[in-house]
Amino acid sequence: MKIQVPLGELSKKMNAISSVVPARTTMPILSMVLITADDSSISFSATDLDISVTSRVSGNIETQGCIAVPAKKIAEIVKSLSGDEVEMEAEGEKLTIRCGKSRFSVNGRSAEDFPKMPRQESSTEFDIQSPLLVKMIQKTIYAVSTDLTRPALCGVLWEVDRNGLTMVSTDGHRLARVEAKVELKNVEKTEVIVPPKALSTFRSYSEKDEMIKVGLGDNSVSIEMNEVSIYSRLLEGPFPSYQKVIPSGNEKALVVPRDDLSAATKRVSILSDALTHQVIFSLDHDKLTLHVTTQDLGEAREELEATYADEPMDIGYNAAYIQDILRTIDGDEISFRLDRPDNAGVVTPADEKGDIRQLCIVMPLRIN
Amino acid sequence: MSDPVKYPAGGGHWKEGDRAIAHIDMDAFYASVEILDFPELEGKPVVVGGDSNRGVVSAASYEARKYGIHSAMPIFRAKRLCRGLVIRPGRMTRYVELSREVMRVLHGFSPIVQQISIDEAYIDLAGTGKLFGRPSSAVRSIKKEIRAATSLTCSIGLSSSKLIAKVTSDMNKPDGITIVPPSRVMDFLYGLPVGAIPGIGEKSEEQLRQIGVREVGDLSRLKPGYLEERFGRFGRLLQAIAEGRVHSELVPWSQPKSVSNELTMPEDTSDMRTLEKYLLGLADKVGRRLRRQGLKGRTITLKVKTHRHRLITRSSTLEHPVNQGRVIYEQARGLLREYGVPVSLRLIGVGVSGLEPESGGGQFALFEGPSPGGEKWDRVERAVDSIIDRFGSGAVRKGRQLE
Numbered sequence: 223m224k225i226q227v228p229l230g231e232l233s234k235k236m237n238a239i240s241s242v243v244p245a246r247t248t249m250p251i252l253s254m255v256l257i258t259a260d261d262s263s264i265s266f267s268a269t270d271l272d273i274s275v276t277s278r279v280s281g282n283i284e285t286q287g288c289i290a291v292p293a294k295k296i297a298e299i300v301k302s303l304s305g306d307e308v309e310m311e312a313e314g315e316k317l318t319i320r321c322g323k324s325r326f327s328v329n330g331r332s333a334e335d336f337p338k339m340p341r342q343e344s345s346t347e348f349d350i351q352s353p354l355l356v357k358m359i360q361k362t363i364y365a366v367s368t369d370l371t372r373p374a375l376c377g378v379l380w381e382v383d384r385n386g387l388t389m390v391s392t393d394g395h396r397l398a399r400v401e402a403k404v405e406l407k408n409v410e411k412t413e414v415i416v417p418p419k420a421l422s423t424f425r426s427y428s429e430k431d432e433m434i435k436v437g438l439g440d441n442s443v444s445i446e447m448n449e450v451s452i453y454s455r456l457l458e459g460p461f462p463s464y465q466k467v468i469p470s471g472n473e474k475a476l477v478v479p480r481d482d483l484s485a486a487t488k489r490v491s492i493l494s495d496a497l498t499h500q501v502i503f504s505l506d507h508d509k510l511t512l513h514v515t516t517q518d519l520g521e522a523r524e525e526l527e528a529t530y531a532d533e534p535m536d537i538g539y540n541a542a543y544i545q546d547i548l549r550t551i552d553g554d555e556i557s558f559r560l561d562r563p564d565n566a567g568v569v570t571p572a573d574e575k576g577d578i579r580q581l582c583i584v585m586p587l588r589i590n
Numbered sequence: 591m592s593d594p595v596k597y598p599a600g601g602g603h604w605k606e607g608d609r610a611i612a613h614i615d616m617d618a619f620y621a622s623v624e625i626l627d628f629p630e631l632e633g634k635p636v637v638v639g640g641d642s643n644r645g646v647v648s649a650a651s652y653e654a655r656k657y658g659i660h661s662a663m664p665i666f667r668a669k670r671l672c673r674g675l676v677i678r679p680g681r682m683t684r685y686v687e688l689s690r691e692v693m694r695v696l697h698g699f700s701p702i703v704q705q706i707s708i709d710e711a712y713i714d715l716a717g718t719g720k721l722f723g724r725p726s727s728a729v730r731s732i733k734k735e736i737r738a739a740t741s742l743t744c745s746i747g748l749s750s751s752k753l754i755a756k757v758t759s760d761m762n763k764p765d766g767i768t769i770v771p772p773s774r775v776m777d778f779l780y781g782l783p784v785g786a787i788p789g790i791g792e793k794s795e796e797q798l799r800q801i802g803v804r805e806v807g808d809l810s811r812l813k814p815g816y817l818e819e820r821f822g823r824f825g826r827l828l829q830a831i832a833e834g835r836v837h838s839e840l841v842p843w844s845q846p847k848s849v850s851n852e853l854t855m856p857e858d859t860s861d862m863r864t865l866e867k868y869l870l871g872l873a874d875k876v877g878r879r880l881r882r883q884g885l886k887g888r889t890i891t892l893k894v895k896t897h898r899h900r901l902i903t904r905s906s907t908l909e910h911p912v913n914q915g916r917v918i919y920e921q922a923r924g925l926l927r928e929y930g931v932p933v934s935l936r937l938i939g940v941g942v943s944g945l946e947p948e949s950g951g952g953q954f955a956l957f958e959g960p961s962p963g964g965e966k967w968d969r970v971e972r973a974v975d976s977i978i979d980r981f982g983s984g985a986v987r988k989g990r991q992l993e
Contacts, residue, residue: 246928248862369910370917395953467956498952540953564954588952 223287223312225259227279229300229321232308235266235277236297238426242268242275242419243293249337255293256336257310257317259283267336268293273420273454274339277427288333291317299326339453344437344444348382348406352428352447354577355436358389359421361400361580364546366418367393377415377457379464382438384409390464396543397464397583398550404577412438415461420445420454427452468583469566472559477529477572478510480556484548490514490522491541499541500587505560506534514541537563538587547582563589595726595767598758599778602771603724609772610715610725612748613755614732616692617764619709620649622742623685624678636676639665644854644936648680652764685709688740695735699728712752726769733767750775753836757786776834780807787831794824806832849885850893851875852939858897860934865926870919872940877915878975880942886911887942890918892925895937904929911946914971918942 236255244252247270256267264283267276289312296319300308305322312318312330319326359378367375372394381388386403420443427450428434435446445452491501494514504511510528515521537560548556553571560567569582604610616622620638625631635654639647645665657672669675689708696703699722702714713732715725722728729746736744747759749770758768770778783805785795801820803809809817809832817825817832830836851872859865869892880886890912891905904925912918922940 246924248927367910368908369912370920392956394956397956462957497946500952538952566956583956585954585956588954 223257223259223289224284224309225264225281225311226284226307226309227264227281229303229305229308231279232281233300233303235279236293236300239266239268239275239277240293240297241426242270242273242423244270251290251331251335251337253292253294254290254331254336255296256288256290256333257312258288258333259286261286269337269339271337271339272417273423273452275423275427275453276451278449287312289315289317289330290333290336291328291330295328299328341453342439342442344439344442346382346410346412347435347437348387348409349433349435350387350404350406352430352432352434354402354404355434356425356428358387358400358402358578359425361550361578362389362391362398363418363421364550365391365393365396365398365582369393373457374415374459374461377417378421379461380414380416380438381412382406382409383411390461392462392464392583395540395585396546397467398547399464399468399581401579402577403579413459413461414438414443415457415459416443417454417457420452424452467566468581469559469561469568472561472565472568474505474532474535474560475530476505476510476558476560477555478526478558480548480551480554482526483510483556484545486512486524486526487541487544487548490524491545493519493522494541495519498587499543500538500589501541501544502589503537503539504534505530505532505537507531535560535563536589537567538589539567539584540587543584547584551580551582552576594765595730595769596762597769597771597774598761599770599774599781602773604719604726604772608716609750610718610728610748611750611752611755612713612715612725612729612732612746613752613759614692614696614711614713614736614744614746615759615763616689616709616742616744618649618651618655619689619742620680620685621651621654621678623681623688625651626741627684631676631678634676635659635672635674636678637665637668638678638680639668640679640854644856646854688742691739692736692742692744695732695739698735699732712755715748726771729767729769749778751836753788753831754778756788757782779831779834779836780805780810782806784809789827794821797821848891848941848943848945849876849879849883849887850891850939850941851879852893852937854937855935858934858936860931862927862931865931865935865938866923868938869922869926869940870915872938873919873922874915876940876942877913877918877971878978880913880945881972881975884947885945886913887946888912888944889942890921890925891941891943892922892929893937893939893941894926894929894931894935897934897936899936902929907944911944913942916971 239255247253252270258265263278264281265276265278267274299319303321303324309320310317315330315332317328317330362378366378375392375394379390384406386401388401390399424445427447432448437444441456443454443456487501490512491499491514493516494500495516501512501514508528508530510526511523513523547569551571553573555572557570557572558567563586566583566585569584571580621636624636624638633653635657636651637647637654637659638649639645647659647661647663647665647668649661650659654672659668659671685708693705696711696713700713700715700718704712715728718728722731725748729748733744733746743765745759745763746767747755749755749758750772754770754775758770762768784790784798784803809828817829853868853872855868888911889905889907891903893903895901906921906925918940
């Protein structure tokens, strides 16, 4: 194999693919990146056996071939180089990198040792604009659980049918849902749970506004972009029946400016408990007061103008949960629909517009 | 048999409002249970401990102690001291069973019982006079009832504080009662060698001897503030003891700071598969103990000791607290792989700290039920718990542990 690739593009691709390479592994081959030059393209592949990513680079192919080389070292070398073009040449299990007056010879492994993830047929496929998918991921990925004892919650639920795509995530204390109404032709009604690594990897590669192809199988998801292919295992369900926990009867409506609430929450939570991050929302007629009292630390309070016409009420929340919502919700004004201090609150943009509908649920903290 | 009741500082009575705290210590507990269940061991030197030469003595019968054998002594040394030594592997299930009996007896005498370990507890007898008579007769009844319920003997120290009760229970062993009435506490304390105070080890004892302190009474003759100046926090504690301020409340139950389990392996090994197998068993045990106490923890610590006795620990902290054996195992295994095991290991252990109640810090849950999205594993582990509670720890094992 002998190829020439523009340095800038190579550097960017190597950097992105490094995030797929597992930080620690008992299989040394997984810390490698597979470089392939065939009759039409040059590609870089990495896998941790749960996800595999192939990233294509344009360049000149002098001779075809392939080799596996240590990903972190190659990324480091490429990053350190200066020049316009890099030449890579594989001979046996050695890769020689030349750029300007620099020359590296890196020990690698035969490409045959590089694990291939078993490919599964997709049972349903659809096309979607990448910015929409990125936006939906951003609005759900934060609520994914990291609790390995609840594997089904450690991913984002995708519900697909002809009328669109819905994504839902929850960690058992809060829930995020986004619905996109898009016409998806020939799509079978499908539900899958996608691991967050697949989603964040997609997000890190997605820069251009392009149409991408998504394939869903029984146990896998594939995302095809122009230059990158991502293939990932799915998480095993069942996802809990989340519809049941979306309250329908919450009558008390609070509307607050998003940025004001975010800034005030940030300020008062400086003195909140390090473990619970408790901040109390005191609701009164057209007024919202945030306050924090932490033993050994002190107290903080801030008043906000708001729209509220119901009976006065105090509710405790984890400030970090509130900030996650405010960070990812659209619109200048936010609507809370509440019931009691021990019941779920529903948060939505006060004024729904655009191509997606967004809803968050947050459970309160017991006020002590 | 020794005189059943001793008054090392002289007699006296409890008055209305005096504190009455007894320390109950089972005599050579594990070894005594072995002799109880296997009468042919009667009169023989018996120890309970790891059967291999690598183990240590967990308990030694009084017969074995005559040879100078004591707990925490390596088995091979105990064997050298006594040729006919009987070494019994521990039967934890049985010991726990009898320990529960003992605690049940104690709870019959007072609601305030603080269990310190499997064979040791404090009991607060203040205000039980109408039911059980004077504290000095109550402790006699306690001893008799423990004997009736378990056929085992214990030693009891009775005084007005935990510290003195603990020190005295050791003075008339086995099968004895030692009483220091409230009016005699200061006399008793002043005559006590400082080394007898729990927490004062050989080093502190030596340091104190250098400044002329042998007995607690010597402490009280020092200039006020001197002890704190010289020994810091420990000095403040000594000062308090010298002034007779030795009261501490009985804590019927206190939340542990960490839960851990460790194992000295039958032979040193660096084989990852073998180590992971042991780790799996230990992690399961830790998870079970956490669940039984209704706790979860965030920090998982791996502890290993190399064949050269070098102790190494590695920790990682999770975002959410856990109590499932499987997760504890996965984290600990990650730490073990990270460590890489460059030399063979003698001991392996895993612990969970950063504990909090299972229910969380007041955060309401969105879903009902124990663990939505993880129902399967939660159900499996809790089902295993109930089987083990009924049939003992050998009743269920993971497939990998059978290899």
